[in-house]
Amino acid sequence: MSGGWALVVLAVVGLLAGAVNAVAGGGSMISFPALLAMGITPVTANVTNSVAALPGYAGGSFGYRSELSDQGRRIGRLAAVSVLGAVGGAVTLLTVSPEVFRAIVSWLVLASALMLAVQPRLAGWLSRRRGEGGGRYALLSTQFAVSFYGGFFVAGLGIIMLATLGLFLDDTTQRLNALKGVLSLIVGVVSSIAFIALTPVAWGPAALLAATGLVGGRLGVLAARRISAVALRRSVAVWGIAVAVALEVSRHVR
DSSP, rough: OOOOHHHHHHHHHHHHHHHHHHTOOOOOHHHHHHHHTTTTOHHHHHHHHHHHHHHHHHHHHHHHHHTTTHHHHHHHHHHHHHHHHHHHHHHHHSOOOOOHHHHHHHHHHHHHHHHHHTTHHHHHHEEEEHHTTTOHHHHHHHHHHHHHHHHHTTHHHHHHHHHHHHHHHHHHHHHHHHHHHHHHHHHHHHHHHHHHHHSSSOHHHHHHHHHHHHHHHHHHHHHHTTTHHHHHHHHHHHHHHHHHHHHHHHHOOO
């Protein structure tokens, strides 16, 4: 595919990823394989995907500012462990060899896809369990682990974080989603600073994905009222499973 057509395809991917994130979550599972298809190495594709996601996180947090207005103390407690986790994940990514990352990336994509597929049932289970096994230290340690994952591999971060926040915090989905957005932004900013300083970023694709992702996110909010989030979630999950299989197969075929 020529460079011009590749950029057109990537722009469409950005729109789709932004819309999917707005409706169901999991848009990174669309943009990450698209970057790989452009010939970008897995580590650089992951780093580029992380940087490109920042404007979407920021825009979502701005849109949720009313739901965030009285969550300052909660954000403050969780932000500190989010920073530490993101630093740990980013440093780990930059420390492991490309071969190791290539060996595990298909399993990370598969885990994210499965998490997306079971998200509705998981949300119901969490709502029943909420308040039974909470505790501040359990929440903080879990948020650290999720942030570590996000610093290492961005795909599926929002899905996992929203699920774990719902386990420990008794609040509405909209307010938890707003909190998830801010914490994802913190993880993204911290890990992106490390990436920009220490490893190459494909800036052209990152800028294109960021810009079209913002537009796609706005369109996704409008479409969310008309499209079944369950159907879209399942479609993206199936796509993620197919990508995971293709990545694992390609690793063994030279």
